[in-house]
Amino acid sequence: MTGDINLPTLPPAPATGPRPAPAVGELLKLLEPQTGLIDAGKTVNAEVLALKQGGEAFQLLLKLTLEGGRQTLVQAASNQPLPLGSNVAVSQTASGDLAISLQQALSANVAALTRIDTQQLPVGTLLQAKVLTSQMLPQGAGQPALYRSLVSVLNNALSGTTLTLESPQPLRVGSLLSAVVQGAQTLDFVPLSGLRDQLAVSQQLATQQSRQGSLEGLLSALQNLPRNADLPADLRAAVERVLAGMPDLAQVSNPKVLAQLLHNSGALLEAKLLAGQNPLVPPLDMKGSLLRLVAELMPALPAGTNLNAILAANTLAQMLPSFVRSPLGTLGQMGARTAPGGFPLPERLLQRLEGENSLENLLRLAAGAISRLQSHQLSSLEQTGTTADGRLQTTWQMEIPMRTLQDIVPLQVKFQREEPAPDKDEPERKIERDAKKMLWRVELAFDMEPLGPLQIQAQLSEGKLSSQLWASRPFTASLIESHLGSLRERLVASGLNVGDLDCHLGTPPRGPKTGLEQRWVDETA
Known part of the structure; x- marks a missing residue:
């Protein structure tokens, strides 16, 4: 399916069909009969927590607030959908089912948004949603088919809210919808076949970040292995292979060596495998070396070792309250996601668990290091x-551990390239002709004694270079500030047109927008 999806200008109408609408009340049939739930003649507030379509009917999870403030969850079936988060007053019929007034049912649908605030979601924002319902609307003779759907937004500022959409084709219930905001009442559908599923990436990223551990912790443990440790020959070779891939500061300062280190940081391992390359042939790939280390560690563990317990220790439990988790699981409702972190990735040193021997600890550290590279x-x-x-915009983010005297310093690097938008008048124009118009950004983050934590951002566009540096220690910030003049002279001598060069105390500001939605410096402003 392609094309636009519209948000209707009017609140959605009740579900259409052959059945007549009740004049007094809309019945909600309880899936599990509960007599005496609500006293005769009384009404209580009900909030819609979950919605699922099943054929012609809809399943609702309702939270009822009874007299005295007591709350209970019930599941009910309805002939029309009620948006997530909507509130209605319900009473109980003589047959034991719930009832709401027809006016209440119509008013509840106002809870589903029919207009997008472009201040919250600017034009061009990618919106991800889960399709809850899909109904065909009655049309006049000769009119094209029109479908109305309720969708639950899963990302951005509208996360958790319900949208009412109209589309020329039905949206499959339970599917994930990707669309780009075109205006207050128009979305442009993005086929998943032509674009990666950003939601799936975000969810996997959150999982990997909960498991990741510092590269520094693993490499320090490998360096401190006793020389006389009784290790199998293949495991000892795997350890040496990992340590051999760690450069020193002089090597990182060499542009050609640095380019090779970036290529073998693990970010391109899967691409190498697809191309038929062997990641264990020198120069070694860091992620490939870590995977080989894990493969050699597992058979070397003592008999009876619980691998699941060791690896599970890397995972941070994310629990929903039990009274919500069980019903939502029944209705297939998607749970909340943790927000993934930005750049640089936070340091996370996995603590040694009591009773673990060295090989078990190494396995945990290696698994955490692999998760960090995958993050x-x-x-x-x-x-x-x-x-x-x-x-x-294309992004490459990676991490290179390097030796500085006796310390191990992880260097986090992020490259971003922005290509010009295609020229509508000259669609055949080759990208090489726009090479000078590309915008390049580089971010570095590391913590090196005695300088402390440092972050550097540089931007290159049409031959003009601008850079911002942040130091966490006042001494370091003052030292860098005193050398900015010399740095500018060296950059100019390299043939660059140098713009702003500034050093700040602290860390770069991180707003709610991602790097995909903003630039550090607007050169056209």
């Missing part, structure tokens, strides 16, 4: 796409 890869995917002004 960088997924962050790259999440920040790759089309910007609001039509530019194609």
Whole structure:
């Protein structure tokens, strides 16, 4: 399905069909009969927590607030959908079912948005939603078919709200919908076959970040292994292979060596495998070396080791209250997601568990290190796409551990490239002709003694370079500030047109927008 999806200008009408609408009340049939739930002649407030379509009927999960403030959850079936979050007054009939007034049912549908606030979601914003219902609307003779759906928004500022949509084709109930905001009442459908499913990437990223551990913790443990440790030959070779891939500061300062290190950081492992390359042939790929280390560690563990318990220790439990989790699972409602972090990834050192021997601890640390590299890869995917002004943004995010004397310093790196929007008048124009118009951004983050935590952002566009530096320690900020003049002279001598060069105390500001939606410096302002 392609094309526009519209938000209707009027509140949605009640479900259509051959049945006549009740004049006094709309019946909600309880899936599990409960007599005496509500006293005769009394009404109580009900909030819709979940909605699921099943054929011609709809299943609702309602939270009733009874007398005295006591709350209970009930499941009911209805002939028309009520939007998530809507509130209605319900009473109980003589047959034991619930009833709401027809006017209440109509008013409840106002809870489903029929207009998007473009201040919250600017034009060009990618919206992800889950389709809850789909109904065909009655049309006059010769008129094209029109379908109305309720969808639950899963991302952005409208997360958790319900939208009412109209489309020329039915939306499959339970499917994920991707659309770009075109206006207050128009969405442009984005086929998942032509675009990665950003929601799935975000969910997997949240999972990986909960499991990830610091590369520094693993590499320090490998360096501190006793020389006389009784390790199998293959495991010892795997350990040496990982340590051999760690450069020193002088190597990272060499542009050619640095390019090779970035290529072998693990961010491109899957691409190498698809191309038929062996990641264990020098120069070694960091992620491939870690995977090989895990493969050699597992058979070397003592007999009876509980692998599930070891690896599960990397995961942070994310629990919903039990009274919500069980009913929502019954109705197939999607649970809440944790928001993935930005750049740089936060440090997370996995603590050694009591009673673990060295090999078990190494396995946990190695699994956490692999999850950290995968977090960088997924962050790259999440920040790759089309910007609001039509530019194609591509992101590469990675991490390189390096030696500085006796310390291990992880260097986090992020590259972003923005290509100009296609020229509508010259669609055949080759991208090489726009190379100078590409916008490049680079971010670095590391913590090196005695300088402390440092973050650097640089932007290059049409030969003009601008850079911002942030230092967490006042001494470091003052030291960098005193050398900015020398840095500018060296950059100019390299043939660059240098714009702003500034150093700040603290860390870069991180607003609610992602890198895909904003630039550090607007060169056209």
